[in-house]
Structures are given as structure tokens and as C-alpha cells.
Amino acid sequence: SMARDPKKDAVDDALRAFLRCVDEYQTSSAEVAACCKSGVFDIAQARKNMAGNGIGVSQIHYPARMRARATVDVTPFEGKGGEEASMRLKMRESTILVDEHGEEDPGMDRDPIKWFGVLVPVHLKNSQATFKKGLASAVGAARAVVEMEAHYARYQELLSEVEGDT
């Protein structure tokens, strides 16, 4: 049987890794798309339900100050494809924050759903849950893009070496 060429095997491995990332990216992106579609529909339903109370769901209800509860930790590392990064989504629970005058400002860190009133329709709560899932998928898709770039670059580098040898 023919001896295996380790360089050509490395090219195949790099291509397989790249295609695996493409698959992960497409799966995560499709999840984001589905969540956005469903979440936006629920926001429209909530807006319709709240219209009778004279309350809307729009950016005029956003507070002047807000603090992100969903953040991402990025950790670079040397992977098989070269420089890659892990991205971890963190959800922070409410904390009492102080403003620039040293006074407590619980308003800055409220659950965003409370911007739209105390009693909000179930559609708005559904939308919040859906967009949280969409956010997790979006971070997954972003991580897959970073990995994809590393593996594609590695694949091209190895392919050039093999083509240079022939």
C-alpha cells in the first residue's frame, strides 16, 4: 500500500477542522436567526397588548444609564490552527451599583424588563428568554468565526507547502 504523506495528512486535517468550524458557525447562526425572528414577533405582540395602557416598547423607555449583565470573557490560546480564542458568555445577577457621586443607583442595574413597567405581558418575558438564548448562540457563532479563521489560514499555509514540494 502507498505510504501516507504526513504533509498531505496535515492539509486534510486542517481542512476538516475548518469545515467543522463552518458547520458550528452555520448551526449557531441559524439558531440566532430563529431566536431573533421569534423574539421580535413576541415584542410586536407585547407592544400590541400594552398599547391599550398607553405604554410602548421602544427606545424611549431605555434608561439614561445602564450596566451590561451579559458580558464575554475572551481567552486567547495556541490551538491546532494557530492563534484561537475561547469566548465565554457570563450572566451577572443584579448588584447594587454606585454612581459617580458614590450614591447607590439600583436603577442602573435593574432587570431590563422592568424598564417597560412592573406588570409586563408574557410576550415580553418570552422575548427576553428567547433573546437570551439567541445571545448565547451569537457568542458561539463568534467563537466559531475566530476558530474558522485560524484553521483556514493554517490550511492555506500547509497547502502552499505541499504545492511547493510538488
Next chain:
Amino acid sequence: APCAVPASVLSSAMADKPKISKKSDALVCVIGDEDTVTGFLLAGTGETDAKKNSNFLAVTPKTPLSAIEEAFKSFTTREDVAVVLITQTIAEMIRYLVDEYTGMIPAVLEIP
């Protein structure tokens, strides 16, 4: 239909890309229509500081193109940002900027 591979993946060499730096509690920025932005803010991504700097832009028909351009440039160059989400309709309006961006972090993701 499967989502296309971002052009930035195939277009530029790794040697041209800046190294990835470690980030803690980095933000997710959003540029999109009002409902999409509201949705992601409900999910907890929103941050507005004392100087009124926000990590989101809710685009309406009255939003000037320059504001969208400024937001994209700002979000993709901030040190405290990990991901920029931009709806495809808005991305088309500034396609020249989106395609020009080849950075790895912040990662730019187009959403429907």
C-alpha cells in the same frame, strides 16, 4: 439556507491580523432596528455610561448614515468589546466598512 462564511475569514492572511488579547467582562455591541436592539438589551447586553456612551445603536429611518458608520467604527475599535452584532439590512448600508473590517476580536456577526 446555510449562513455564508464571513468574507473576512477567507480574505486576509493571519499575519495581517492583530493578535488576540485577553478580555474580561467584554461587551456585546448591537447595531440594528429598534426591536432587535430592544431584544438584545432585554437579554442584558446594554451599557450606557455617565458620558452617554452606549454599546448599541437602534437605527430608525431618521438615523443618518454617518451615525451608523461612526457606531460601527467605534464598536470595532473599542478595547472592551468582544462581539459586534449587526443586522443584515444595516450591514448592507455600510457594506464597504463591514467588508473592510478584518479583525478577529471584536468578532462581527451579521444577524437577520
